[in-house]
């Protein structure tokens with residue numbers, strides 16, 4: 374069947390499929406994005422060799438259609454990302470937020486740090502965070518010696534700190550790419566030479582993230598639409614994900630993120646996103662055009 378033979382949608386079929394996608398992953402297709410949804414649905418229908426959207430819908434809601442449903446969702450996600458995206462925000466993260474968390478944690482002798490990159494796409498965001506955390510801890514360590522023991526070679530994360538960066542996505546294909554940790558010259562735009570030298574190995578034409586950095590990041594599948602999300606995070610990055618959800622879904626997600634954070638934990642959203650109007654449970658932290666949100670604690 375060629376494209377011209379692909380059947381057109383009825384309004385009802387489109388609504389059914391739109392609702393199903395929304396229920397499964399929270400993605401909302403407004404008028405502006407409906408042509409994109411239609412195009413992707415048409416491609417999948419052709420791939421499945423089905424002759425009506427209603428039969429495609431029946432397939433998606435059936436048990437054997439689970440795999441096709443996850444394939445459709447993968448085709449609907451926008452995976453654009455880059456290293457060091459939104460520099461002003463990352464400066465705020467590295468200087469102010471890390472400093473505050475490390476100081477508070479050290480006071481109660483808790484040396485573990487847990488960061489979650491929710492909607493990590495092909496890995497540039499969590500690897501950027503790993504590099505920034507390694508640098509922030511080295512700098513912190515220079516000023517706040519924790520042990521007299523001089524270790525050679527110097528570890529990436531100075532003891533007794535333990536850093537865990539969880540990176541998750543709904544798209545298995547981007548998670549596989551992220552785990553390979555290998556990037557083209559084009560994808561390295563925005564990574565300065567200092568970072569390239571310290572944290573990457575040149576392998577042929579590509580740049581491989583060094584093992585030590587890779588070991589700080591753990592990739593996993595998580596659908597942000599579900600209730601069971603990773604708990605006890607000090608910091609959550611969920612950037613350029615919520616913009617594809619409608620307001621009701623954004624509110625539900627922010628409520629879940631609140632519960633997934635440790636007290637006084639921080640949350641980062643994308644440049645075009647904001648928590649204002651969605652919740653009163655976070656307060657905005659702003660510095661040099663970088664923005665973050667800190668969990669507000671209710672005093673008893």
Ligand SMILES: C[S@@+](CC[C@H](N)C(=O)[O-])C[C@H]1O[C@@H](n2cnc3c(N)ncnc32)[C@H](O)[C@@H]1O
Pocket residue numbers: 398399400450451452453454455458491492493494495498541542543544547595596597598611612613614643
């Ligand atoms: C535009 S990318 C953002 C990547 C990165 N956070 C950044 O800002 O550069 C959005 C990512 O969110 C993921 N995503 C969309 N809906 C999701 C959901 N319900 N659960 C988990 N991840 C989702 C997509 O698969 C995609 O990789």
